[in-house]
Amino acid sequence: MERYLDMTHNPSYEKLQEVANIIKNDGIVLFPTETVYGIGANGLSKKAVEKVYKVKGRNIKNPINLLVSDIKMIENVAKDITELEYRLMDAFFPGPLTIILKKKDIVPNIVTAGGDTVGVRMPSGKIALKLVQKAGVPIAAPSANLSGKLSGTNLHDIIGDFENKVDFIIDGGESKIGLESTIVKVIDGVPHILRPGAITDVQIKDVAGDVVLDYLNKNEFLPSSDMAHYNIKNRCVLVKADKGQVDRVNAILKQCDNAVVICCDENVDMYNSKVILNMGPKDNLEVVSRNIFRLLREADNFSPDIIVVEGVEEKRNR
Ligand code: TXA
Ligand code: MG
Numbered sequence: 001m002e003r004y005l006d007m008t009h010n011p012s013y014e015k016l017q018e019v020a021n022i023i024k025n026d027g028i029v030l031f032p033t034e035t036v037y038g039i040g041a042n043g044l045s046k047k048a049v050e051k052v053y054k055v056k057g058r059n060i061k062n063p064i065n066l067l068v069s070d071i072k073m074i075e076n077v078a079k080d081i082t083e084l085e086y087r088l089m090d091a092f093f094p095g096p097l098t099i100i101l102k103k104k105d106i107v108p109n110i111v112t113a114g115g116d117t118v119g120v121r122m123p124s125g126k127i128a129l130k131l132v133q134k135a136g137v138p139i140a141a142p143s144a145n146l147s148g149k150l151s152g153t154n155l156h157d158i159i160g161d162f163e164n165k166v167d168f169i170i171d172g173g174e175s176k177i178g179l180e181s182t183i184v185k186v187i188d189g190v191p192h193i194l195r196p197g198a199i200t201d202v203q204i205k206d207v208a209g210d211v212v213l214d215y216l217n218k219n220e221f222l223p224s225s226d227m228a229h230y231n232i233k234n235r236c237v238l239v240k241a242d243k244g245q246v247d248r249v250n251a252i253l254k255q256c257d258n259a260v261v262i263c264c265d266e267n268v269d270m271y272n273s274k275v276i277l278n279m280g281p282k283d284n285l286e287v288v289s290r291n292i293f294r295l296l297r298e299a300d301n302f303s304p305d306i307i308v309v310e311g312v313e314e315k316r317n318r
Contacts, residue, residue: 008173013130020134022167030144032172034125035096035180036151038141046108049140055165058147062224063112065098065119066138077107091207093122096198100185127172148228153178153293178290194222232300236307246270256306260299263310
């Protein structure tokens with residue numbers, strides 16, 4: 001049985017030193033960040049990072065990002081950082097942005113899947129940030145889910161998959177953001193978004209003057225773009241947010257008697273379905289984001305014929 005620390009109430013950060021020592025000694029730890037939970041290991045240790053691949057069942061061709069706590073740590077693992085890359089880090093660190101930089105030799109090849117770049121993120125979640133500080137090494141931390149499954153935004157949803165497979169577990173309650181970090185790579189002086197996340201393209205454009213969305217198709221810059229993500233067991237449809245949305249959801253429900261609907265606050269009374277899960281007010285995308293992974297898991301657990309999800313307004317600037 002691994003050791004466990006409940007930091008949901010009155011967290012005492014001094015206790016993190018013990019967990020940081022486990023990281024320094026090549027152990028692996030399940031812990032919260034402000035985006036989603038992570039499984040962390042010493043990012044400079046091949047042996048420790050191998051364990052992370054193993055417990056997640058992760059494809060060895062899929063690189064892992066490093067969590068860092070300050071610029072010095074970034075400059076220890078990355079080189080030739082450009083003015084624009086510094087500007088992006090200045091604007092969004094600490095926070096939900098991962099930036100892909102040129103790697104230094106100190107980073108083991110297993111972290112980068114043999115590539116010459118490394119993903120770096122400085123988390124704003126206090127537990128994650130202090131854990132990296134106390135460990136004194138970057139922490140390689142993919143999302144804490146079995147490969148291909150939904151990311152975990154609370155311990156309850158993922159503990160079953162990792163119990164007895166990690167050396168330490170920290171409970172930090174519900175993730176504040178509930179979506180992963182946005183992944184950005186500067187290519188020929190322009191930031192490309194490789195994976196959408198908590199920071200929007202508009203925010204990046206505001207800082208950089210330009211942005212390219214690379215996540216709409218499979219792309220060579222994101223090694224995992226041809227791998228499966230967010231698999232759920234049951235059929236799931238997303239109904240676009242427009243004025244016919246409620247009617248279209250109802251038309252689907254007419255054909256099924258065992259459906260789960262995930263909808264916004266405003267529409268919970270509009271549907272005739274045994275199970276209706278409320279993702280929050282339509283206009284509060286922060287709340288919707290925080291809830292969506294948890295609700296998809298909850299919906300899946302009912303083993304319905306179909307899960308119908310109301311889409312929300314796409315706030316994207318092309
Ligand atoms: O918010 C997050 O980023 C969370 C928390 C735990 O920090 N982590 C996370 O990690 O989502 P993961 O491993 O589930 O997703 C990281 C993505 C993968 O799609 C991987 O292919 C990509 O980042 N990635 C990692 N290193 C890369 C690199 N050098 N170049 C391009 N993509 C990279
Ligand atoms: Mg993931």
